[in-house]
Amino acid sequence: MSGQSLLRATGVGKSYGDRIGCRDVSFELWPGEILGIVGESGSGKTTLLNCLSANLELTAGRVEYDTRVDGMADLATMSEPARRMLMRTDWGFVHQNPRDGLRMNLSAGGNVGERLMAVGARHYGNIRRDVIDWLDRVEMEDGRIDDLPSTFSGGMQQRLQIARNLVTKPRLVFMDEPTGGLDVSVQARLLDLLRGLVRELGVACVIVTHDLGVVRLLSHRLMVMQRGRVVEQGLTDQVLDDPQHPYTQLLVSSIVSV
């Protein structure tokens, strides 16, 4: 087992005035590990995700990431260019609403190719080849490469957003309700696709969702949040099959099947 964690959160907290977004969250994420964060809406999941991915400033604690060049580095004290570089090269962020993660005025191919160019790809032929390969991997029909995302269905937009995020082979991908807002049958297909891709690439993920079926299928580990705190965490199937905390027992019992 490799000896170094990829992301380390220590006492992470975020409050908005006297309202608490999340508090006292600590964990280590290992390369290739998939962490699910569940809890009802308002429990602090998205706040935590934004803290971890340097999209929000913390009010307590710190988040460190194993950078390729300098090793473990505190995100808060990293220079802005270094942080932006990290987000472009090492990280991906899949938003619940594909519109937040796509460039709507760029073609499907442009959305994927742009990410490659951002990490330095210049050879047109290679870029085009990778773009076609990735559109294919997310089961996008041939011939849609020049179409604008606005002409796509919600499920297709989400698959495009996933291609845009995975094309540069990031080491860590943050996902906020990646299957939210989609029809059930579309969700199922997207889940299968995501499961295959993240395993194949061995990419670490932090996935926020209120859907226990999603974490059962995708995540190795689970964190349960209630009112901004982590009330239980552990191996996904253990937390779901033998929940210890009253809130987790309630969550698990209030779904028909997972």
Next chain:
Amino acid sequence: MSTQSEPLLVIEGLRKSFTLHLQDGLELPVFNDVDLTVHGGECVVLSGPSGAGKSSLLRCIYGNYLPRAGQVLVRHDGALVPVTGAEPRTVLEIRRRTMGYVSQFLHVIPRIPTIDLVMEPLLVRAVDAGRARDRAAELLARLNVPERLWRLPPATFSGGEQQRVNIARSFVADYPVLLLDEPTASLDAANRDAVVELINDARARQVAVVGIFHDADVRDRVATGGFDVAAYREAA
């Protein structure tokens, strides 16, 4: 044959109870002070009436249930390592390479073809896809799962067919430790025989098996020892 070599599974002082918070915090004691050691080549059959805690014990060994006290140790990469209290990634690594589990019901990813499901435990151990497919096919054939079903997801299969897919998936990877929860429950005589043969082949390879079998005939043909879980019932 030396079966009394180093143990593959050691359970010490294991206690399990459930706290049902949605039922006013009701305490449901299951078992207490369970000690059990299993060597390679042994098949220990758990006994006790329904509700005695047989399945709960298997799940505690597999890291799926959280014991209240005691520990479970499994020989993994040559050393006895604790499953209890281990990091999730350690438990998953033990499951990937050392410990297999056949649950009472098929509990797998929907929408994935049977053959791929059965191959998966080999693929995650980096076995080459061609060899994994051959081995999966061999097991499915041995368990009489018709070849025309291999390309379909098992969701629509009969209970017996699903159970055989489940068994194939757990025997495909030659785990050194195998946990079996009523693997023959919904099978006909011919398929029960096939499973008995698989278990006894595994024992001959020095696999340590812990199982629950409600069929007395199967039990007699695979068991090297018994363990009465009911004797460890904890007073409420």
